[in-house]
Amino acid sequence: MRALQYDRFGGPLAVIEAPEPILEAGGAIVEVTRTGLCRSDWHGWQGHDSDTVLPCIPGHEFTGVVRAAPDLPGLVGARVVVPFVMACGRCRDCGAGAGQVCRAQRQPGFTDPGSFAERVAVPNAAVNLVPLPDSVRDDAAAALGCRMATSWRALTAVAGLQAGERVLVLGAGGVGLAAIQIARAMGAEVTAADISAEALRIAESLGAEPIQLTDGMGGEEIAGVVRGRHTDGVDISLDALGSPELAAAGILALRRRGRHVQVGLLADGWASLPAGRIIAHELAVLGSHGMAAGDYPPLLAAVAAGRLDPAGLVTEILTLAQAAEALPHMAQPDAPRGVRLIDPRL
Structure with missing residues (x-):
């Protein structure tokens, strides 16, 4: 699959042919339709996040379609959003409904290969896949995994x-x-x-x-x-x-x-x-650190009802190659503002 990757902190970013994501037991594979270009991706690229694993496919704010989920066959083909903190669902914090501070958390684009790719693996799918109502389209949904939910x-x-x-x-x-x-x-x-x-x-x-x-x-x-x-x-x-x-x-x-x-x-x-x-x-x-999957319903209801318009914040849709040029400049004062999304199929 096509993906954007860097091999060292602060180093060049390149569009590569990457291996397909690995489907874990209890996990899912999501085909990415939109993913956000976020300042946190820049922090990861700079090496500010000690959990970032090299080589790194960045991207943590995405929406897409479930292509495989052996334990959740009813969700195959469904449109979903995934919190950027992928919780384990088993620890004390998850049991208390606080998956956003899960002590065994994994994060796409940091600990795990991220969503600047055509497909991404999601562990513990039962606690990390959030089905989307039809009224919440891709441009709106892509902002929900990080910026809007946070x-x-x-x-x-x-x-x-x-x-x-x-x-x-x-x-x-x-x-x-x-x-x-x-x-x-x-x-x-x-x-x-x-x-x-x-x-x-x-x-x-x-x-x-x-x-x-x-x-x-x-x-x-x-x-x-x-x-x-x-x-x-x-x-x-x-x-x-x-x-x-x-x-x-x-x-x-x-x-x-x-x-x-x-x-x-x-x-x-x-x-x-x-x-x-x-x-x-x-x-x-x-x-404040993200939001657990179980807390999404009120936010989704506000978007579906038109009280919030995350799609209205979107200013640009980038290709993977354009994202490779844009990410290193995110911290510059003259960097474009608003929400920029990536379509990794482009």
Whole structure:
């Protein structure tokens, strides 16, 4: 099958003829129809994720059609989405319904060959395949395995967002734009901060109040701009990019007893977080890591009902060869924004 692969961190990416995925006991083979190009793929390529196995076929946010599932024959031919955390279904965390932090988790594109390929193997299919309603088409479904699902759980289950609250989204990439759309749909007032004018244009079209960041701004300066508009601070901040400066800004922009949710990977560490403010204002600093398959029904219902429109965030469909050129440039300030998808059949 055709796939995109890199053999060393930071090295060249090439479209290759790869071996067919191996069907494990209890697993499934999914033919990929769409897969997302996500900043996490860039982190993996850079070597920031210690679990990434080389050589690596990246890609962790995908939808497709089940082509083989010996233990679930009724799902063969069904359209599905797969959480990027593929849970074991047997550990204590999975038993508690928290497959997103499964201690035996596997991740396509990191620990396992990913979805920048025509087909991908999914282990433990009974707990990792999420059937899709016909009304949720491929472009919408491809954002559900990571960006939309991650933002949904971060705001609803982790932050406990309520209608009328103020939300600050730091970084208006795929996760950030999804968070804006979800927060607005839930009746929140949203402010979005980013260095990219293109990203802020999209954020504003989704109903967010934009804040233009400039290169070199620190956490206190960013928070000061936010507090210039919201004197008491925001109820919830969400770092969707992964930056010590943005994480610090999110915390400093909170009202007393506010909640900061860290979604973006912090490759450079947490050194600049304002611990004194966290203690004095009783702030909650929360991590959020994807969403278990069992938690998808409310999100799918919101998409099917038209309350959320993940397909509306899609700006481009790439071939595998185009993805090989695009992935290394994802961290550049001028990189295209919105959700870019790949059709690995092209």
